[in-house]
Amino acid sequence: MVNNEEMRKIQFTGKSSYIVSLPKQWIIEMGLKQGDQVAVVRQGISALQIVPLKHHNKPAGAEDATIEIKQDDEGSVIIRKLISLYLLGFSIMNVKPKLGRLKPSQRNAVKDAVKGMLMGTEIIADSTEGITIQVLINLFELSVDGALKRMLIIAKSMQNDALLALVEANYDLAREVINSDDEVDRFSFYIIRQLKIAIQNEHLLKEMGIESPHHCLGYRLIVKNIERVGDHATAIAKDLLEFKKPIRKSILEPIQEMNSFSLSVLDEACLSLFKRDFSQAERTVEKT
Template sequence: MCLNYHQITSEELVLIYSKLLFKSIAKTRKRQIYIIYASLYSLIRGVYMVERKLQFTGGSSFIVSLPKQWVSKSGLKTGSIVHILQEKDGSLHITPKKVESGPKESTILKRGSTTSTLTNIVAAYIAGADKIIVKGKDTAEVCEEARLRLSGLEIVEEHQDKTVMQVFANEEDLIFATLLKRLYLVTDVMCNLAIRCLSKKQDLRREAQRRDNDADRLYLLIMRCLYNTAGPYSPMKATAVRAIERVADHGESICNISSTLAPNPALASLLKEIVNFYSEAVKCIIEVKFDESLLDKHKLLDKRRQSKMAELIKRERNKEKMMALITLEEDFHRILNYSMNLVEMAANMSYVGESHTEA
């Protein structure tokens, strides 16, 4: 019996061997039964387990070939990405990178307010739409606002009844760590602008607003990447990125209200301590490392914040300044809380990393 294994499926082979096996049993051909049984066993073993030799290349790397049938069935090709997870027992689990991507084209009807239309555009962008068509009257203005807010989004067609936008950003070419560091740098600059506003009474509101717009664009771009590419810790990364973006919002808030309170070296010094703690928290996220010492540091810093702000608010007699201090106290509190969230998220990520390590 000669079979071409490359022209028929494994299921068909099993069926053929099964029929031959039953015929042999009926005729009590023991030797043929054994041969068919051995062939069937080898076939099943080959379907579910493949042996490969480990090879050494490049002076420092080991490589192993993947079964061609699995590669074709998984829709992979040269340059495709696969995920390799190390299990607790030391075995490796290889899975093709498959993501349920969002719609490649999204059509939005401009019926309500500009805000609702803009919200729908942002949602389509994050979901992974490469082309966004906005239909209705006077769509150019809202599309231009979306273009300014969303990285890689450009207007390619403009008509009386619709505007067409195209996303010129390939999320697979974007690296999360690079975008995260960029977002952090923007927020760090904003926090330092806030410190300068409090210590020297500088009017940096326009600069803070510009930086906050940058932070918003980066945040939405990162969310688009996380939504449309597979990877470890994606939900945790999304939570961490949101916390960093919120720090930017509070940095802008401090710049806006500081003119009422500045110059105030004591407030500037307290904010500097909080910003330093925030920087350490972001470092934990970037390095996926839990720093237990930050837990005690957070408690002490939060206690100082409460004591200092309560003292300043109680002592203030000017109503406008008192309201500004209350707002500032909330900003300080939020930045510290978001920083602590980052520390806790880093702990979660490092714990997950102990169970599954991505190669």
């Protein structure tokens, strides 16, 4: 038991009520007295949070937020604002015009963001007066490790396809690689959102399989590095489309060797993470 834990017995009273006594010292510190109300908030699957009503805020991930759009706001501005709200953990996001109505281009930007960038979101109301977006996926539907594995698969596939496009001078495949970059970003945003929500609550953190808050920083760095794999693949594909010339075989062979080596090291590094295998992590580092 940790230092700030106290054990309490569950008692049964009446016909259907279970009660648990609260620590006296906590009651004094909170300035509570008999008859005061407290909010009981479910945190994940196995934990309850008790908050005095005067200190009660909505639980993480349950708030809603509104952004006001000006008539001259470009789609990119709106998308950045939406991504910010999504990463902050808001579950309902409202987009409303500051004056007048939303322009078709602005509404399309919101729809593109929902479809291509914000995982687990749906538009639940849509008109010229405003758009409401709701996050429907819950914290436990797709774990951080699960999302990380899927993100890794996509990023590796992009890198292999980028090299294949380079070898074959396949411009259609190069364009497909570029289009896949948004999918990597979707998983990146999703994982960062989950980490931001979970880091605020120790019980949620543990139920998500993360042992301590400082591990969230490690996950954030891992996500960033996997995201860079996708970015490099995209850069290769864009360069191919720009040059529009076949690459000499003498140049291709060492590039292919480096690609195979780097992806094998990435595989081993991620496997050591998922297995929590320190020895394998050390062996992977030594290979580089």
